[in-house]
Structure formats: C-alpha cells, structure tokens
Amino acid sequence: MGEKRAGFVSRHRDEIVDVLLATAVIAYTVPQTLLRPDAWFPVPLWLSIPSAVVAALTLLVRRRTAWPSLAASIVCAAFTGQGVALAAAAYSMAAANTVRAWRATAGGLAVVFLLADYLAPEGHRMAFLSAFRAVAFVYLPAMIGNWEWAYRMMVKDLRESMWLREEHAASRERRRIAGELHDTVTHAVTVMVLNAGIIQDNEDPGEIRKLAKNVEDKGVRALAELRELLTVLRRADMPASAAGLEAIPALVAEGNVTGLQITLHLDVPPGLLERQAEHACFRVVQEGLNNVRKHAPGARVQVDCEACGDVVNVSVVNGPGADHDGHPSVEHPGRSGYGLVGLKERVNLVGGWIMSGPTPEGGFALTARVPCVPPDAASRPSAVSAR
Incomplete structure (x- = not known):
C-alpha cells in the first residue's frame, strides 16, 4: 500500500x-x-x-x-x-x-x-x-x-x-569489442581457410593430420577469445587469453606454414611493456600479416619488434606479392580500411601512434611506436591510411 x-x-x-x-x-x-x-x-x-x-x-x-x-x-x-x-x-x-x-x-x-x-x-x-x-x-x-x-x-x-558521456563511453566500448572481434575472427578464419586449401592439395596423411590439428587449434583458440571477450567489458581489463610479445614467434611460424616468407627480429626485454601495450604490438603484427595474406600472397615479409629507448618499434614490411601465375599482385586500396582504423584506436589507447603506406619497392609497410610508460594518448600524433 x-x-x-x-x-x-x-x-x-x-x-x-x-x-x-x-x-x-x-x-x-x-x-x-x-x-x-x-x-x-x-x-x-x-x-x-x-x-x-x-x-x-x-x-x-x-x-x-x-x-x-x-x-x-x-x-x-x-x-x-x-x-x-x-x-x-x-x-x-x-x-x-x-x-x-x-x-x-x-x-x-x-x-x-x-x-x-x-x-x-x-x-x-x-x-x-x-x-x-x-x-x-x-x-x-x-x-x-x-x-x-x-x-x-x-x-x-x-x-x-x-547521458551523452554514457553514450560516448558505450560507443567507444562497442568499437573496442568490434575491433577485438575483427582481429580475432579475421586472423583465425584466414589461417583456417588457408590450411583447408593446403589440405585439399596435399596427399601426405601425416601432413594432413598436422594441418587439420592446426585448424582445430585455431578454432578452439578463437572460441576461447570470443568467450572471454564477452565477459570483459571494461577498457582497462585484458582477457587472460590476450596474446603478448611472446606469441609473435608463433604468429610468424603460422604465417610461414600458410605460404608466407616471414623473417622475424624480436628484441624486447621481458616486462618492459604493460600487458595491454604488448597486446597492441601483437595485434599490429597480426593485422600486418593478415593484410599481406589478402593483398600480397607469396611476398617476403620482414617483421621487426625491438626496444629503442623508451619506446618499442613494431613494423611489418612486405615486398610485392605474386598471384597463382607468378605475376605481381595488385593491391586494392579499399579492402582493409576497418582493420587499420581499429588498430589505430587500439595503439592510441596505450599512448602510441601508427602509420601505414606503400614502400618505394612496391610493397607495403605498417609501422607503430608504443611507449614503455603510456603517456597521455592525446599528446601523441597519429596517422593511418586506408589500405
């Protein structure tokens, strides 16, 4: 009453x-x-x-x-x-x-x-x-x-x-989750599709089992990351499965298995970066390799990740790729804009900046600088071009 x-x-x-x-x-x-x-x-x-x-x-x-x-x-x-x-x-x-x-x-x-x-x-x-x-x-x-x-x-x-601040915060969170979904799903599905294609052209039972196990592992990994992503909504939190610098060699090895020719130079002392910054570096390498798979298959790729003073420089540079007939492949400039835009936001969150663009040799370079101690992100310049 x-x-x-x-x-x-x-x-x-x-x-x-x-x-x-x-x-x-x-x-x-x-x-x-x-x-x-x-x-x-x-x-x-x-x-x-x-x-x-x-x-x-x-x-x-x-x-x-x-x-x-x-x-x-x-x-x-x-x-x-x-x-x-x-x-x-x-x-x-x-x-x-x-x-x-x-x-x-x-x-x-x-x-x-x-x-x-x-x-x-x-x-x-x-x-x-x-x-x-x-x-x-x-x-x-x-x-x-x-x-x-x-x-x-x-x-x-x-x-x-x-109310507007809450809407902006919710919008930023939706973009963050969308970026995580893009990075996780795109990489996993790309590797799984490439492995499936190799399986179709392979007659070695042992190699087929190895590739099939790789497909299964990537699927399980992607599902685990998606489940954790749905339970972590705050920007400062990182899922337990969030990969860091230690996962970059496996990422490179995986790329070599799927037809890329990748050379890695990794020189960052353990504990130098916070976990969120390490994850940003991992995503830079992952996005760069995904773009190479889509736009320059068969290209030689140089991946560098090294500490220089109070920053860590990360770069993925590839030469021109080749199509199935051995001719140089032509990149389509509008096919991967969303991934690079989301990557820019991710790197900016840890106080870094990112650049991308063609190289004089006809390839493409994706470069990022991540500070060891994240400063105010607003004080850092940032630039990104659509690929």
Whole structure:
C-alpha cells in the first residue's frame, strides 16, 4: 500500500503541489476577507470571495500559462486587499518560465501590491513600508522562482551531458569489442581457410593430420577469445587469453606454414611493456600479416619488434606479392580500411601512434611506436591510411 501511494505521489507530484498552493491561497485570503475587508473601495462579499477563489484556481494551470493567474491575482488584490495571490502568481510565472519579461511583470505586480497595501482602509499609509512589503512579498518570490528555474535547467543539462558521456563511453566500448572481434575472427578464419586449401592439395596423411590439428587449434583458440571477450567489458581489463610479445614467434611460424616468407627480429626485454601495450604490438603484427595474406600472397615479409629507448618499434614490411601465375599482385586500396582504423584506436589507447603506406619497392609497410610508460594518448600524433 505504501509503495502504491509513493508511486502515485511521484507520478502526480506537480498536480499535487498546484492543488496545495491553490488551497493555501484560499485558506489565507478568504478568512482575511471575511474578517477584515481591505479592498480599495467597498466590494460586496459575493464578489470579493469568488475573486479570491478564481485567483486560487488559476494556479492549477500556472505551468502552462501565467496570464490567467496574473490577471486574477490583480483582481483579487483590488477586491480583497490581499496580496497572497500576487505572490503566488509572481513566483509561478518565474519558476515555470512562462513569461519572458518576468522582471518587468514582477515589478508591475509589486506596484499593485504596494497600492493594495497603501490604500487599505485600515492601513498605515506609509509608502516606504508598503514599498518594502511589495519587494519582499512579490518581487522576491519572483526572483526565487527564477533561481529555481535556472537550477532545474542546470540539473537537466547535467543529466543530458551525463547521458551523452554514457553514450560516448558505450560507443567507444562497442568499437573496442568490434575491433577485438575483427582481429580475432579475421586472423583465425584466414589461417583456417588457408590450411583447408593446403589440405585439399596435399596427399601426405601425416601432413594432413598436422594441418587439420592446426585448424582445430585455431578454432578452439578463437572460441576461447570470443568467450572471454564477452565477459570483459571494461577498457582497462585484458582477457587472460590476450596474446603478448611472446606469441609473435608463433604468429610468424603460422604465417610461414600458410605460404608466407616471414623473417622475424624480436628484441624486447621481458616486462618492459604493460600487458595491454604488448597486446597492441601483437595485434599490429597480426593485422600486418593478415593484410599481406589478402593483398600480397607469396611476398617476403620482414617483421621487426625491438626496444629503442623508451619506446618499442613494431613494423611489418612486405615486398610485392605474386598471384597463382607468378605475376605481381595488385593491391586494392579499399579492402582493409576497418582493420587499420581499429588498430589505430587500439595503439592510441596505450599512448602510441601508427602509420601505414606503400614502400618505394612496391610493397607495403605498417609501422607503430608504443611507449614503455603510456603517456597521455592525446599528446601523441597519429596517422593511418586506408589500405
């Protein structure tokens, strides 16, 4: 029962506040008018009491429009000599922002209150005191209403900006996961397809079993990485299966088995890089070899990964490839843009930068620099060209 009541109050909070405000105006104005009429001129009760009730009822629509409550409160002040409706109308128009020129309107209402207070039959006839009351009971509520409106707008802007930040964070996370999926699935499927093609052209049972075992291992590895990826959503976390520098020799050996001619130079002391930075280096080599398989099959490839001062330089450089007839293959510049863009984001996350482009010999080079101690990624230049 308590939860239902709380839910009702939460859903109808504005309406309840409006009813209470109208009730307060009636509760103060009607008894005062009955006990001590203070109108500017003689007004019968059958006219003054309804004016107070109407002024109170117009507050029920104060959030949509202010003019009914403003006009009714002025009439109520003239017929009853009471300024409570004026104060409520002044506060409401500013708090709901229903009147653009609220300062001038509040000043006009304050003048009406001043006249009602000064011209009351039993009044003190002190203009200074009436002016002070007008400012305190009419203009000040309008200022408070404007402050409330500004506060609500500030809270709204903060919520919207928070929502935008959450959306941007979610978008970055989706891109990160998409990049992980791209790197994992593309590499695994490429190797499995190449091995399957070699199996079809091979008649040696021992070699076939070896290649089939390699296909199985790559499939199991890819499934394990995908399962871990789905459970790791924070950018700073790395799955247990995330490969580092120690996995690059196996990556090179795997490429040589599938028809590439790869030479590796790996000279990075253990523990020099954080795990996330090592994984970025691994992905650079992996993406470079995948691109060579797709765009320059049969090419000679040089893979270098070495420490130089406070950075680790990683490069995958290939010469021109050859097609199945032995002729130089022609690269299509638009076929691998997504992988390099995702790789750029990955390297930038660890404070490094990456470049790619053709070599004078007609091949292609993918080069990255990864700092040993990740600095602010924004302070590093980065460039990448679509392949």
